[in-house]
Amino acid sequence: MLRALGLDAVSEQVYQELLAEPTLDATLLAERLGLSQDQVNASLDTLADLALLRMSREAPQQRRPVSPERARALLLRRQEEELQARHAALEANRLAVATAAEQATRERQRIPTATEQLDGLDEIQSRLESLVQSATTELCSIVPTLMTPEALEASRTLDEELLARGITLKTLCHEGVRTNPRSLAYGRSMTAAGARLRTAPALPHRLLLVDRATALVPLDPAAPAPSAVLVTTPGIVAALAELFDRIWADATPLDQTPAPDHATGITPAERELLTILSTGLTDEVAAKRLGVSVRTVKRRMEELMRRLEAGSRFEAGFKACQHGWL
Template structure:
């Protein structure tokens, strides 16, 4: 009976012997049970740890056994506590696994590429992607070609590029090729952050928006996926299909990018900071700003800001 409650045979024998004769000593236990003294002493220590033996009040240094009923209650309580601790550990492990599944950090470009390959290869419904910047490196496009082709044959694919890719023949050519494979491709000045959503269940975003080499965050939290998808759909609705002319400019001849840039620079952002906010290069910002200054007849950024405000461009 005691064995089912966690006592090994020697511990049962020692405890039973002390229940029968509380005054029995180590030497006598050794002789009765045919065990080495060290094993008897280790077993006594174990029984003390289990609270089945307690210091004797009558014999200093001696031990006294608790009753069998009390001992069984103690062992049952101990087993219940161990089972509860085990359940808590399992629950904590499951929670940790769920957290890892819902948000996983991928450090470095190789880890990100490996995860993207697995996600796209397993896509079953739809892939949504936003690609910021005024150009995508030719080497990057070439490396993605095979995977993109396979993906577009199996699932719906929608891609958003920043409007400024119109100035990059390589990126535009790739976008057209993707459209030929079956993807839907649109352009928008609002594409300022990189984003990939697969099957409405998994999203990949950069850990640091403007430092792709740091890595990415892979998330599967339904609430967050819903928000990111809503953002994509909002931009998609206003975006222009690849091959179609850009939306009409404002009466002043300003494109959405021109107007957004003027506001950012008026707020005191540097070219580099404005470029990061818009998802384009600082070189493109300087080119756009040079054109705006020429149109405004301004010789400095400050003069351009004053004139833009006077004309109601801000």
């Protein structure tokens, strides 16, 4: 019982033995319990520190164990005091984090025109975590490709923390998440938790907007080494925010199925495929941009050619223009 209240096993053994025979000294306790003299002395010191031993009123030079009821009450009170101390420390840490975030926000506001280059995944991840923690109202992001399972789990932790703080999360995902079980499950769980997710058949490069005051974008999406630019210049951030809002307005909420155009009957994904292929790009490039396999691109194109009654892709492009599909 006392172990559940924080007393170690050896000290509880010594305490119980003293309850049975209060006059035992350290030597006899060690013999009876099969412990070393040092273990018994350490336990006696522990019991004394916890006030579970008191000086005898009959033999002032000897210590006696307090009653079990008193022992439980003392240990419980000690646990309550420790809990209150941890709670106070937690509140102090929370205040320190909030103060640091507020100070960081003020620092950004004092430098209205600034850019900073970040090189390497570690540096980008570190700054990304700082930005997320400093968010006060809204976090908008564009995720143009499917994320790895490891990236999804890392994002889940940050997203749940943001939602718990009342931050609005708006994420534009690639249409491919609808056919990827892991990504779809993640998106649905985040939506259920309060995040807002929409999909589009094609998206520009990655973008993160924090409180519409700071933006993080790739420095060169085509470069083999990852690098990013942190932007706080108001005009640039406003332009990126407007880009996000325009795509968001046309994107489809995750819990809805993308509807075909009423006039043409084609879906946004089909229109995007036609647009990509009409520029002369290969099926491989189209598949990469659409987040699907090359086989899916070929299958969708064959279906579009059948509906257009076209014998070739060139003819399909010509008829798509005639029908107002492009």
